[in-house]
Amino acid sequence: MEPRRPETPDSLRDPHGGHPPHTFDVVDSDVLYEGAIFALRGDRVRMPGGRIATREKVEHYGAVAIAALDDEDRLVMIYQYRPAIGRRIWEMPAGLLDGGSEEAPVEAAKRELVEEVGIEADDWSTLVDVVGCPGFADESVRVFLARGLREVDRPASGDDEEADLVVRRVPLDDLVTGAMSGDVVNGPCIAGVFAAAEVVAGRFTPRPVDAPWLDRPTEYARRRG
Incomplete structure (x- = not known):
């Protein structure tokens, strides 16, 4: 079976045909908190019946994650402490x-790797885009697939948390099992694992590295910049 290029199924196309019956206009907005990597905003939004309702929204820079797949179908994983x-x-x-530059997302991914x-x-492509909490946050994470891996010197880090992390190459099948068993809980990671498994199984080809990223956050960077 030849791998398929991912295209929007008819069942998932916009049921309004691009012309929704109501636009949720933001009438007014207040910044309730602003930190180093995100802000909390209170928006007053016009609802379908005309009522104005307040909706809290977390603004974020957005992020990238990398499914680095080696020739033995193992992903490069890290084990690190998460304070939250x-x-x-x-x-x-x-x-x-x-948030302060015009850097392409794949360049950020290369730097982080x-x-x-x-x-x-050597080979980069787009696996999935993940909006983890669309009910209150605009954070979107693009997960790239990276192949043709080679080891290079890792720069010294002044981050105490990064100094503590463990790096391991984990078989893709083990990560699929780990997601189903609850041992892998990071949302973009789970999405990337299953997407990478589909590519390895030959059912899909990944999207181009510069594929459109519809929900890439821009508001926080624009307001701060």
């Missing part, structure tokens, strides 16, 4: 987009 959940978890190499695990790749 208070424990170490398995993740793909990843990092924030540079070298900085976190000391690897460069």
Whole structure:
């Protein structure tokens, strides 16, 4: 079976045909908190019946993650501490987009792969785009597939958390099992694992490295820049 190029199935096309019956206009907005990597905003939004409702929204720079796949169908994974959940978890190499530059997302991914695990790749493509919490946050993560791996010197890091991380090449089948068993819980990582498995199985080809990224966040970077 020849791998398929991913295209939008008819069942998932916009049911409004690009002409939704209501536009949720933001009438007014207040910045409630602004930090180093995200902000919290309170938007007053016009609802379909005309009522104005407040909706809280987290603004974010956006991020990239890398499914670095070697010739033995293993992904390069890191085991690191995450303060928000208070424990170490398995993740793909990843990092924030540079909100203050015009850097292409794949360039950010290349930089993170070298900085976190000391690897460069010859072949890059787009696996999936993940919006983890669309109910209240605009963060979107683009997961790239990187192949043709080679090890390079990893630059010294002044980040105490990165100094503690463990790097390991994990068989893709083990990561699929880990996602189903609950041992892999990072959302973009899970999405990337299953997408990479589809590519390895020959059912799909990944998208081009510069494929359109519809939900890439821009508001926070534009407001701060």
